[in-house]
Every structure is written in structure tokens, then in C-alpha cells.
Amino acid sequence: MVYYPDANSALNTTKVAISRVENLARLLHPVTRKPSSYGALDCIGFYPDYIRSRYGLVYSLPRAETAPITLQQLLVKSSSNPYAVRPHLGARFVLARRIARSLLQLQLHASGWLHKGLCSQNVLFFMPTTAESGGSGGSGGVDFADEEALQAWITGFDYARPDEPADKPAADPETDIYRHRLVLEGAVRYRRAFDIYSLGLILLEIGLWTPLKDIYKAKYAYETFKLRLEQFHYPSLAFAAGRTYESVVRRCLDDGLNDEIQRWGLDESEISTQEGFCWDLVKDLEKCAV
Numbered sequence: 001m002v003y004y005p006d007a008n009s010a011l012n013t014t015k016v017a018i019s020r021v022e023n024l025a026r027l028l029h030p031v032t033r034k035p036s037s038y039g040a041l042d043c044i045g046f047y048p049d050y051i052r053s054r055y056g057l058v059y060s061l062p063r064a065e066t067a068p069i070t071l072q073q074l075l076v077k078s079s080s081n082p083y084a085v086r087p088h089l090g091a092r093f094v095l096a097r098r099i100a101r102s103l104l105q106l107q108l109h110a111s112g113w114l115h116k117g118l119c120s121q122n123v124l125f126f127m128p129t130t131a132e133s134g135g136s137g138g139s140g141g142v143d144f145a146d147e148e149a150l151q152a153w154i155t156g157f158d159y160a161r162p163d164e165p166a167d168k169p170a171a172d173p174e175t176d177i178y179r180h181r182l183v184l185e186g187a188v189r190y191r192r193a194f195d196i197y198s199l200g201l202i203l204l205e206i207g208l209w210t211p212l213k214d215i216y217k218a219k220y221a222y223e224t225f226k227l228r229l230e231q232f233h234y235p236s237l238a239f240a241a242g243r244t245y246e247s248v249v250r251r252c253l254d255d256g257l258n259d260e261i262q263r264w265g266l267d268e269s270e271i272s273t274q275e276g277f278c279w280d281l282v283k284d285l286e287k288c289a290v
Contacts, residue, residue: 001041001068002056003155004049021046021055024157027113030060039102039154041124062153066126071152071202075120075211086209089241091150093288096206096245098152099123100285103199104278106154115157116190118198119178120205120212122156177216178202196278200252204233207241207249229253245288248281 028043041059049056061068078084087095103115115122178198182188205212215233216225238246 001059001061003059004052004054004056021057024113025057028057028059028157039098039152040106040157041153041155057157059155062126062151068124068126070121071123071125071205072120072211074125075205075209078209079211079214087150088290090290092206092209092241093245093285093290094150095152096203096288097282097285098150099154099202099206100199100282102152102154103195104282113157114190114192115154115195115198117156117175118154118195118202119156119175120202121175122154123202124153124155125151126153173218174213177212177218181222192278196252196281200249203245203249203252204237207237207245208233209240242288244284248284251277251281 025043025046028040030042030044041062044058044060046055046057048054078086103118106113106115176184178201180194180197183190183194201212201216204215208215215228220228234246234250237249
């Protein structure tokens with residue numbers, strides 16, 4: 001499977017750019033000792049696509065004779081089909097824990113690498129190629145009762161480091177709604193808190209089993225989104241997934257929506273505090289059970 005980083009839409013052959021791609025490929029290479037809960041596909045190399053002016057990162061599939069389907073595709077299938085098979089609450093808890101733990105392990109293991117493009121389009125499942133794409137009652141061929149099938153893989157990595165100035169990302173309405181407005185404005189350097197904000201939106205989707213585009217419209221001002229969360233979505237989330245799960249989502253989102261995210265600095269003491277915050281989120285998700 002080949003992935004082309006959006007941040008590298010224009011091929012840059014400088015030594016710095018090539019070094020970044022090499023470092024990311026090395027980080028995700030199978031010889032790298034990754035934690036078991038890393039949740040990232042093995043990258044077996046990269047190549048320059050000179051015709052389209054981009055680099056391609058080449059990943060191996062986790063299992064033979066499987067095909068990827070994104071979390072967003074599963075959510076959209078369910079929202080568009082009232083008779084679709086939806087994962088039970090226990091399965092949604094397993095999925096949420098795995099994604100949160102994978103993101104945290106990545107940040108800790110990778111010594112400062114950040115995702116910078118976390119969204120449900122970049123969360124993959126792999127189903128047998130013999131399964132029908134529309135089978136399983138709209139589940140996309142994923143057996144929600146099979147915990148192995150619920151293994152989520154995070155893809156779509158960028159390769160800028162947090163101590164470098166942030167570039168304003170290319171406009172993409174489908175993914176922009178997962179990004180904090182300060183990232184879209186290119187106003188500050190990217191930091192871990194922005195990944196946590198994006199994680200909170202994915203957890204909101206999983207808890208409600210509804211695609212974010214049905215919850216958060218690009219036309220919404222931040223104040224409008226905050227109000228809708230308080231009036232509609234947080235109460236619905238507490239009903240659907242419980243108070244503990246709702247609290248985790250609140251903590252991921254509220255600092256960003258209240259602009260407290262700007263206080264999450266890049267010095268060592270702040271990074272240590274953020275790591276504790278992230279582990280607390282994972283621990284609370286582990287308390288969610290049925």
C-alpha cells in the first residue's frame with residue numbers, strides 16, 4: 001500500500017526534505033522496535049514520484065489477502081443506512097482505547113514526531129478481500145464481534161517535527177474540520193495538544209457512531225460548535241457511551257475550544273505535563289466497559 005503525504009504535494013529534493021522522509025520511513029520500518037500497541041503499519045521504504053512531484057511511502061499489509069477500509073467509510077455507511085449493523089458499545093470502547101493508546105505510544109516512542117493529520121479517514125481496518133464491500137449489513141465487511149478485526153491502524157503521517165514552524169495545511173474541507181483553527185491559520189507551531197484535539201473529535205465520532213461531517217459543519221464558528229456540543233452532542237454522548245467516556249472527549253476538546261491549547265508550550269516541563277494528561281485519558285478509557 002502506498003501513501004503520499006499531503007504536506008509534500010510539491011516534491012522537495014533538498015537534503016532536509018529527503019532526510020525527513022527517510023526518518024519517517026525508518027521510524028515505521030519493521031526492524032524498529034515498536035511497542036505492541038503502536039498501531040502503525042510497517043513502512044518498507046519510500047520512492048520519489050517525479051511525474052506527480054511527490055514522495056510515496058510504501059507500507060506492508062498486516063495480513064495477506066486483505067483490503068483497507070477507513071473508519072470514515074464505516075461511519076458513513078452506517079449513517080446512510082438505517083438498517084446497517086453498528087458496533088455494540090463494548091466494541092466501540094475497544095476501538096477508542098486502541099486508537100488513543102496508539103497515538104500516545106507513537107508520540108512517546110517517536111521522540112517528538114506528531115501526526116498532524118489525524119482524522120477518521122486515516123484510521124484503517126483490514127478486511128478479507130473475499131468480503132463484499134457492502135456486506136455485513138453496512139459494516140463494510142468488518143466483523144464488529146471479532147476483536148482482531150477491530151484492530152485499527154493509524155496512517156497519514158506527516159513528518160514535520162514540533163520544534164519547527166508550522167506550515168498552513170492545504171485546504172481540504174473533509175479533513176479541515178478535524179484541525180484546530182490555529183493550525184488552519186498557521187498561527188502557531190504545531191504541538192501535541194493539536195493531535196489530542198483531533199483525537200477528541202474521532203472519539204466523539206466513535207461514541208455516537210456518526211461521521212464528524214454530520215456533527216460539525218465547516219461553516220460553524222467555534223462558539224457555535226461549543227454551544228452545540230453543550231446543548232446536543234455531549235448529552236447524547238453521555239447517553240450513548242456513559243459519563244466517563246464523555247468526560248474523556250470533553251477534556252480532549254475543551255482546552256482547544258477555549259483556546260487553553262495555546263498555553264501548552266514546547267518546553268520539557270510542559271511536555272511532561274502533557275504526557276501525564278494523555279496517559280490519564282487512556283486510563284479513563286480503560287475504565288469504560290460493559
